[in-house]
Amino acid sequence: MPQNDFVPWATGSGANVYSQATYAANAARQIGVVDGEADPQLANNAWRQGSVIASMVGSFIAAAGYDARDNSDLTTLLVNFQNAITQLAQASSPSGISLLHSGPDTSTTPNQIVISTVTPGVASLQDYQIYEVVPANSITGTATLKIGSLPVLPLLRRDGGQFVNGDALAGSPFLVVKLGSAFRRLSATPSEFITTVLPYTPAGANSVFAFTPGVALSDITGGATSGYSGPFTVAQSLTVPAGAHYAAIQAVAAFRIADSGGADCRTRIRTTVQGSSPILSTKYQGVRPAGGNQIPCPISLTLQNLDPTKSVFVELLVDKSETVTSPIYDPRIDVQYG
Template identity: 30%
Template sequence: MAEQDFQPFAAAVGANVLTQAEYLALAALGPGFSSGILPSNNLNKVLRQSSIMAAVLGDLIEGVSGQNVLDDGTTTTILSNLASSIMRGGGIGIDSGAANAYIVALPIAPIAYETGMIVRFVPLNANTGASTINVNGLGVVDVIGQAGDVLQGAEIGVAPTAVIFNGTEFELLYSMGGKFQVPPATASNQAVNLGQSVAGGTLLDLTASRSLGTTYTNSTARPKIVMISVI
């Protein structure tokens, strides 16, 4: 586990600090402290305000990037790891489930499923049919394809995968190497799915050579598509 040096100051229960209301009413809140004796509860509150945010940011960097966050007086490495955390988009989850039943642990655990949240992980197994996902123990949720249908198999590969929560289910955004579910086309420039392209007939892969002048005859209600490649 990586080392995270930035910890909150005066965060214990009953710590000697101003209440939040007292802090907001503090005359020095705007101009800062000047000369004189500074009450310890004033200083402790100021230190806690800054240190607790530093600790949260440090925990985020360590959790998402997996790198050390060291208090060594420099900022270069911390800044680099912060940038890495941002690019990782919340971290890559670890899958411990089985095919069709994915159990994912994110490095920074969410407290609930929220509409629009994206979960990235690398599955241990490809799916063979309808699938579910459980993120950090928040509950089992169905995974559907881009067309809004249950998965049929091979949509999820053993490769980087991302799903997005739509408020009810997780929709598969991508899975490298997985099959892509295509919704039925409703306009001329949209992609068609296999069901639309077959249109009740059968697509044949004719790899043998055909001479010019070959005649193809359609069966009743079975449209034929002939693709010609001239070399």
């Protein structure tokens, strides 16, 4: 429990002090103590006024959850007083307004972020507190966040799901908010965006997916001149097992072209029913990213009247029109079948 060592002087019943009017009019109060015998009542008045203020400040610090110790450690006392002021200001802020707390990640363990010291400081974790997180290590899966000596809480995506590999890179800042028993990222992660683009459909359907977070391909096949010339590059693939009468295929790949002029890029789907020749979809989706911008290119295809005795091999194909370097990010295929 927070401790306040600063106690008031001469505040008890019958204290040996002057009345306030007598003390205020006392000449010694106005010019200071002079040589001669000390006046105990005058001294008690002065000590009481100073000690009452000190005790009040100490009580304010302790009420905020910090110690106010009479141990000559002025530095800690000042820090605790500043933290108490900050906490009061945050609590008094209008609804919806929070102070931003920040500090370096001192953890050396991936997925276990530790901010040992945050500014402004906090004495306890409260809902709607906002923290800036700059992970020292890339987040590769289920993650936690610890603020100072306060309890460790799960660190979740904006949608409440767990982080996956590629959602947060080392040194890349993002904001989180404390909500209930966890911290939630305020912005969407790459895996959330893919989920948003590729919603799961019919209830009760079986599903398979293939997902490679981060950079999957350093470059893709492209034409030497303007216009698609192929051949396609396989960005992702999976197999739909036998037993399906239909398959709803959704796929996406994100293109990033550093060249300022950009390049035409497109995605297509190729399917191969077990024992048959590959079929390239006539439908394709195209984008033209440029200047380092990353643009997702989703595509979908539905197969019906499938032979349930045969499996189906599904491939996400990509190509481009120019020879500029075109890395592919987060290629994913989702299939619902039944």
